[in-house]
Amino acid sequence: MFLSPVDVAMLVRQRGIRRVLREMTEAIEEDFRRWSEFDKSPRVANHSPDGVIELMPVSDAKRYAFKYVNGHPKNGLRNLPTVMAFGVLADVDTGMPLLLSEMTLTTALRTAATSAMAARALARKNSKTMAIIGNGAQSEFQALAFAEIMGIDTFRLFDTDVAATHKLIANLRAMGLTAVACESVREAVRGADIITTVTADKTNATIITPDMLEPGMHINGVGGDCPGKTEIHSEVLRAAKVFVEYEPQTRIEGDLQQMPTEFAVTELWNVLNGNATGRASNEDITFFDSVGFAIEDYSALRYLYEEATCDGNVGELPLMPLLADSKNLFGLLRPANADRELIRACDSANPPAERATQVVRNQLVALHA
Ligand SMILES: NC(=O)c1ccc[n+]([C@@H]2O[C@H](COP(=O)([O-])OP(=O)(O)OC[C@H]3O[C@@H](n4cnc5c(N)ncnc54)[C@H](O)[C@@H]3O)[C@@H](O)[C@H]2O)c1
Numbered sequence: 001m002f003l004s005p006v007d008v009a010m011l012v013r014q015r016g017i018r019r020v021l022r023e024m025t026e027a028i029e030e031d032f033r034r035w036s037e038f039d040k041s042p043r044v045a046n047h048s049p050d051g052v053i054e055l056m057p058v059s060d061a062k063r064y065a066f067k068y069v070n071g072h073p074k075n076g077l078r079n080l081p082t083v084m085a086f087g088v089l090a091d092v093d094t095g096m097p098l099l100l101s102e103m104t105l106t107t108a109l110r111t112a113a114t115s116a117m118a119a120r121a122l123a124r125k126n127s128k129t130m131a132i133i134g135n136g137a138q139s140e141f142q143a144l145a146f147a148e149i150m151g152i153d154t155f156r157l158f159d160t161d162v163a164a165t166h167k168l169i170a171n172l173r174a175m176g177l178t179a180v181a182c183e184s185v186r187e188a189v190r191g192a193d194i195i196t197t198v199t200a201d202k203t204n205a206t207i208i209t210p211d212m213l214e215p216g217m218h219i220n221g222v223g224g225d226c227p228g229k230t231e232i233h234s235e236v237l238r239a240a241k242v243f244v245e246y247e248p249q250t251r252i253e254g255d256l257q258q259m260p261t262e263f264a265v266t267e268l269w270n271v272l273n274g275n276a277t278g279r280a281s282n283e284d285i286t287f288f289d290s291v292g293f294a295i296e297d298y299s300a301l302r303y304l305y306e307e308a309t310c311d312g313n314v315g316e317l318p319l320m321p322l323l324a325d326s327k328n329l330f331g332l333l334r335p336a337n338a339d340r341e342l343i344r345a346c347d348s349a350n351p352p353a354e355r356a357t358q359v360v361r362n363q364l365v366a367l368h369a
Helices: 005-015 017-032 073-078 104-122 139-150 162-174 185-189 234-239 247-253 268-272 294-311 337-348 355-368
Strands: 044-048 051-059 063-071 085-091 097-102 129-133 154-158 179-181 194-197 204-208 218-221 230-232 241-244 286-289
Touching: 005 017, 005 097, 005 104, 005 294, 017 104, 017 139, 017 268, 017 294, 051 073, 051 294, 063 294, 085 104, 085 294, 097 104, 097 294, 104 139, 104 218, 104 268, 104 286, 104 294, 129 139, 129 185, 139 162, 139 194, 154 162, 154 185, 162 179, 185 204, 194 204, 218 230, 230 234, 234 286, 241 268, 337 355
Parallel strands: 129 154, 129 194, 154 179, 194 218, 204 230, 218 286, 241 286
Antiparallel strands: 044 051, 051 063, 063 085, 085 097
C-alpha cells in the first residue's frame, strides 16, 4: 500500500482532524502501555552543519516500522519544510513491507497526539490556557490536539516571525479556536496552565527561564530534539519533575542533554501504566521533554494502515518483485518463455486469477513489452 501526502490529507479530512488526533492519541497510548513488547533503540542520527537526517526503527512480534526524518531549521529560506518524513510498516513474519507512507503530515499529527497524551497524564486537569512558542508547521496540530484532549480554549502565541503567528491565528480561527498574539515569550506564558515550545533553531536557546515559572505549570518541550538544539534553561529542568519517552534517546537529544547523567527522569509509559507517579500536587511543575520516539511512528503507521484498509481503494506501489518462481530472481533480467505461458494462463483463467497472480502477470507483461 502507498499513501502520498494527498492520500493522508484526504483520510484526515474525511474523518475530521479532531477525531484523527483523538484516535491517534489512543493508538499511541495503547502501544506505550505495552512498552516491554517492543524491540527499542535510540534513533540513528547523521548530523551536518545545518541539520540532521535520522532513521527510527522499532518492532514488536507482529510488525516492524521505521521512519526517515530530517530536521533542517534553515529550510524555510528555500521554502522547504523544516521537518520532512516518510515511513514503512512491515510484516515481521516475512519481512514484506505492507505500507510505504508519507510521514511529514503524519509526524505533525503523531507529535501533537503524543504531547496531548503526556499532558493528559501530567498537566492539571482544569488546564484551560496554553502558550505556544514557535508558530510554524507543527503548531496548529499541537493546538488542536490540546483543544480536543485537554479542553484548552485559550491560546497565547509568540514567534520571532510575526507572519507565522498570523498564519496560526487564521488557521485556528477557521477551526473555531481563539488565539491571541503576544509581544514576547514572557507575555505569552504569563498565567498559562500549559506551555508548548515548538521552535526550530540549531542552538542552545533558553526560551523558557526559571523566572517565568508559576506553580502548577506543565511544559511540553517539543523543539529541543537534537544534540546542540535545546529550548529550556537547565534551572527549569531542576525546578520541574521531568518525563521522557525513551531515556537512552532523550539523554542524547532532549533538553535533558544539559543535565548530568544522574539527573532523575521518569519514562512516560510508567506513568501511563500506573507504575510511577506523574504530578503529585497542583503546585508541581511538570516537564515533558519530547524528542519523538519510534513507537509513536509505529502507532501512527498502524493506524493509517488500518484506516486506509477499511476505506479500500488505496494506491499500491509494486516495490518488491513478485516472482513466478521465488528462486528465479534473475528471470527479471532475462524474461523466459515460461513467463509468456504464465501470462497466457492468467489471461485465460476462469474464474479470473487471484490478485497477486495478476500483479505478477502485469510485471511480466511490462518486462516483455
Ligand atoms: N519532539 C518531536 O517529536 C518533534 C516532532 C516534530 C518536530 N519537532 C521539532 O519541532 C520544532 C518545530 O518544527 P516545525 O516543523 O514547526 O518547524 P518550523 O520551522 O515550521 O517552525 C518553527 C518556528 O519557530 C520559530 N522560532 C525559531 N526560534 C524561535 C525563538 N527563539 N522564539 C520563538 N520562535 C522561534 C520560527 O520562526 C518558526 O516559525 C523543530 O525544532 C522540530 O525539530 C519535534
